[in-house]
Amino acid sequence: MNNPLKPFSFSPRQAFRVWQREVSVYKYVYKSTIISNLMDPLIYLMALGFGLGAYVNRMQGLPYIQFIAPGLISSSIMTAATFETTINTFVRIHFDRIYEAMMATPVTVEDIAVGEMMWAMTRSTIYATVMLGVVTVLGLTRSWYAIFVPFMGALGGLMFATLGLTYTSFLKSIDQVNFYMTLFITPLFLFSGVFYPIDALPQAVKTIAFLSPLYHLVEVIRPLVLGTAGYGILLHLGWILAFVFIFTVLPVNLLKKKLVK
Amino acid sequence: MIDFDVLLGECFGFLGPNGAGKTTTMRMIGCVSPLTSGSLSVFGLDTQKSMRQIKQRLGVVPQDANLDEELPVEENLTVYARFFNIPSSISARRAEEWLEFMELTEKRRAKVSELSGGMRRRLLISRAMMNAPDLLILDEPTTGLDPQARHLVWDKLFELKKRGVTQIVTTHYMDEAQQLCDRIAIMDQGRIIERGTPQDLIQEHIGREVLEIRVAEPENNDNILSLVASLAKGHDSYRDLLMIYSDEAEVALKRIREIGINTDYTLVRRSGLEDVFLKLTGRRLNE
Numbered sequence: 272m273n274n275p276l277k278p279f280s281f282s283p284r285q286a287f288r289v290w291q292r293e294v295s296v297y298k299y300v301y302k303s304t305i306i307s308n309l310m311d312p313l314i315y316l317m318a319l320g321f322g323l324g325a326y327v328n329r330m331q332g333l334p335y336i337q338f339i340a341p342g343l344i345s346s347s348i349m350t351a352a353t354f355e356t357t358i359n360t361f362v363r364i365h366f367d368r369i370y371e372a373m374m375a376t377p378v379t380v381e382d383i384a385v386g387e388m389m390w391a392m393t394r395s396t397i398y399a400t401v402m403l404g405v406v407t408v409l410g411l412t413r414s415w416y417a418i419f420v421p422f423m424g425a426l427g428g429l430m431f432a433t434l435g436l437t438y439t440s441f442l443k444s445i446d447q448v449n450f451y452m453t454l455f456i457t458p459l460f461l462f463s464g465v466f467y468p469i470d471a472l473p474q475a476v477k478t479i480a481f482l483s484p485l486y487h488l489v490e491v492i493r494p495l496v497l498g499t500a501g502y503g504i505l506l507h508l509g510w511i512l513a514f515v516f517i518f519t520v521l522p523v524n525l526l527k528k529k530l531v532k
Numbered sequence: 533m534i535d536f537d538v539l540l541g542e543c544f545g546f547l548g549p550n551g552a553g554k555t556t557t558m559r560m561i562g563c564v565s566p567l568t569s570g571s572l573s574v575f576g577l578d579t580q581k582s583m584r585q586i587k588q589r590l591g592v593v594p595q596d597a598n599l600d601e602e603l604p605v606e607e608n609l610t611v612y613a614r615f616f617n618i619p620s621s622i623s624a625r626r627a628e629e630w631l632e633f634m635e636l637t638e639k640r641r642a643k644v645s646e647l648s649g650g651m652r653r654r655l656l657i658s659r660a661m662m663n664a665p666d667l668l669i670l671d672e673p674t675t676g677l678d679p680q681a682r683h684l685v686w687d688k689l690f691e692l693k694k695r696g697v698t699q700i701v702t703t704h705y706m707d708e709a710q711q712l713c714d715r716i717a718i719m720d721q722g723r724i725i726e727r728g729t730p731q732d733l734i735q736e737h738i739g740r741e742v743l744e745i746r747v748a749e750p751e752n753n754d755n756i757l758s759l760v761a762s763l764a765k766g767h768d769s770y771r772d773l774l775m776i777y778s779d780e781a782e783v784a785l786k787r788i789r790e791i792g793i794n795t796d797y798t799l800v801r802r803s804g805l806e807d808v809f810l811k812l813t814g815r816r817l818n819e
Contacts, residue, residue: 280584288615295611296602368598374564375592376615376663377584532565 281381281523289378289386290393292369308351309401312343316406319466331468333497340411341493342465344402344420348427349485351398352391353456356435357448360387365445370530380530384523388432395428396421406496414498423495427488429515434484436522440529459485464493487511534724536717538667538700543693545713546702547805549813553722554702555595558671561700562592575666588616591665595672597652599644605655606631606640609662616663623662630658634688650681657688661697668692668699674708686711706806716805720813730805737811738803739765741781745774748794756793760784770815777803777811 297304320336330338363369370383400421406412438451462469462476463485469477480486487507494500534557538544546554559565560572563583572579574586600608606627613623631637634654639647647655653673660668673689674682689712693699703709709716710730717727726733743760747753753774757767763784765777778784781800788795 278580282584284617285584285615288617291614292600292611295607296600299602367601368596369600371594372598372600372612373615375562375587375590375594376612377587377617378615379584 279381280379281385282377282379283385285378285382286385286389289373289383290389292373293387293390293393305397305401308354308398309347309405311350312347312402313405316340316343336409337411337413337497338493339466340406340409341496342489344399344406344496345423345427345463345485345489345492346460346465347398347402348395348424348488349431349456349459351395352428352431353435353451355391355394356387356432357439357442357451358445360436360439361442361445361448364439364530374530380527381523383530384436384526388429388436388519388522391432391435392425392428395431396424399424399427403496412496414496414500416495416498416500419495420492423488423492426511426515427484429519430484430488430511433515433518433522437518437525440522440525459483462486464489484511484514534717534719534722536724536727538698539715541693541696541698542714543689543699543701543712545709545716546700546719547704547706547709547716547809548702548719549704551721552719552813554719555671556722557719558592558669558700558702562590562669563587588663589666591660591663591668593653593656593660593668593670593673595675597656599652599655599659601644603644604640605636605642605644605647608644608655609659612659613662618663626662626664627658630661633691634658635684648681650677650684653677653681653685654688657685661692666698668697670699670701672703673701674703674705682708706804706809710805718809718812726808726812733808734803734805737766738777738807739779740803741778742801742803742807743776743778743781743784744797744799744801745776745785745788745795746772746797747774748796752793755791756788759787759791763787766811768811768815775807777807 316336316339320339324335327335329335370380373383374380403412403417403420407417435451442448462472462480463483464480465485469480469486472480487510490507491504491511494504534553536544546557548554556565560567560579561574563574563579563586567580575589577586579586600611603611609627609630610620610623613626614620618626628637631640634657636651636654636658639651644652644655657670657673670689674685677685686708689699689701693712699712701708701712713730715727715729716733717724719725728736745756747756750772753769756774757764757776760776760778763778763780765779767777768775776784785798785800
C-alpha cells in the first residue's frame with residue numbers, strides 16, 4: 272500500500288474555498304448562534320461579576336468584574352474554536368459527509384484541514400470582537416491596546432482549532448466529544464486564571480496551569496484590555512506562537528489519515 | 533488488476549455483485565482512494581501526481597447523497613462550483629440551467645431535507661455537471677429510487693449522453709446497464725471477467741432466448757440436456773429450475789414435449805443481460 276499521507280498537496284486558494292463554504296453556511300445561522308454562544312460568557316460576567324463581585328473586594332487591585340471580563344473574552348475564543356473543530360467538524364465528516372463531497376473536487380484533505388482551521392480562527396475572532404464590544408460598553412475596557420484583542424482571537428482560535436481537530440480525528444462517536452469538554456475544556460476554563468490569579472493554586476496545579484493554552488491567552492489579553500501590558504506578555508505570546516508553530520501540522524496529517532481510504 | 537479504456541462520448545458500465553470492487557474502482561478514478569498497487573491514468577494524467585488537474589475535469593455522483601444539508605438547493609450548486617474556481621457569474625447561469633434541465637427549478641430555494649430521493653439524485657447529478665466535466669462518474673445512480681424516479685434519472689442520463697457527455701456508470705441493475713451503456717465490463721472479486729456491448733455479450737453467452745423448465749423428476753435433467761445439446765449454447769440450473777440458453781428455445785421445448793417428459797413449469801423468454809451476469813458471476817450470494 273502506498274503511503275496515504277503522500278503526496279502532501281496544499282493549495283491556499285483551495286483552502287480559501289473551504290473557508291468560503293463555511294462563510295456561506297454562516298450567513299444563515301449567525302444571528303441565532305452569536306446570541307446563544309455569547310450568552311454563556313455574558314451570564315458568567317453578570318453572575319460572578321456582580322454577584323460574587325459584591326463579596327470579593329478587589330482582585331489584584333481591580334474590581335472583580337473588571338478582573339474577569341478579559342478572562343471571559345479569552346474563554347469565548349477557546350469555546351468558539353473548540354465547538355467548530357469538534358462537534359461541527361465531526362458532523363461534517365460523519366453525518367453530512369461534506370468533506371467527502373469536497374474531496375471529489377480539486378480540494379485535498381490538506382486544504383480542508385487548513386480551511387477549517389482558518390474558519391475556526393474567524394469565528395474566534397468574531398466572538399472575541401463582539402465580547403470586547405460588550406465589555407467596552409460596560410465600561411470595563413481601560414486601554415487602546417485592546418484593539419489587539421481580535422488579533423489574539425485569531426491566534427488563540429488557531430491554537431484551540433489545532434487541539435480540537437487533533438482530538439476529532441481520533442473520534443469514533445459524537446458522545447466522545449463530551450470527554451473533551453469535561454476533562455479538558457472545563458478544567459482549562461476553571462484553572463487558567465480566568466476567575467482568579469493562578470498564584471492562589473497549590474504549586475503542583477500551578478505548574479500544570481503553565482501548560483494550559485488558555486492561561487497564556489488570558490495573560491496576554493488581560494494586560495491589553497486593562498492597559499497594564501509590559502514586556503511580560505511577550506513570554507506568553509511566545510508560548511502561544513511556539514505552540515502553533517509546532518502543532519498545527521499535526522491535525523492536518525491526522526485528518527488525512529482518517530479521510531483518505 | 534483491472535484494465536479498461538473508456539471512449540470519448542460513450543457510456544461505459546461496470547457491473548458486478550456487491551463487493552466486486554466497483555466503488556473502489558470509481559474512488560480510484562476520482563483520485564480519492566490511493567492505489568494499492570499499479571498505476572492509473574485518467575485523461576492521460578497519473579492519478580498519483582495530477583489529482584487536482586484530473587478532479588478539475590471530473591463530475592462525480594456518489595452512491596449515497598452527500599449534499600450540503602446546511603445550504604439551500606441552488607447554493608449547493610454554486611458553492612460547489614467555487615471548489616472548481618468557476619467565476620460566480622458563470623456558476624449562477626449554469627446552476628439555473630441545470631436546475632431547469634433536472635426539473636428542480638421550483639425547488640431552488642428549498643432545503644435539501646425537503647427533497648425526495650429522486651430529486652436529491654437529480655440535484656447530485658446537476659452538482660456533478662457544474663464544472664462541465666469531460667467525464668461523469670455515476671456510482672449506482674438509481675439505487676433506492678422508486679420506478680418513476682428511476683425512469684426520470686435514466687431519461688436525463690440518456691439526454692446527457694446525446695449531448696456527448698462521457699459517462700462511467702456502476703450498477704447491479706441489468707436493465708439500467710442495458711438501457712444506458714454502450715459497453716460494459718462485468719466485475720467479480722476485484723477483476724474484470726468479461727467485457728463488450730450488451731448485445732454482443734448476450735449473443736455470445738446466452739443466445740436469443742432462454743428456456744426455463746422445471747420437471748417432475750429431476751433425474752430427467754440429463755436426458756433433456758443431451759436431447760437439446762445441438763440447439764443449446766449452454767445451460768445453468770438453480771435448485772430444481774433448469775435454464776437452457778438457445779437461439780431456438782421453442783424448438784428445444786417441442787423436442788422435450790415430443791418424448792413425453794413431464795414438466796411442472798416451462799417458459800420461453802427473451803434473454804437479457806441478467807442471464808449473462810448470473811452465468812458469469814454465479815448464483816450464490818456473495819456474503
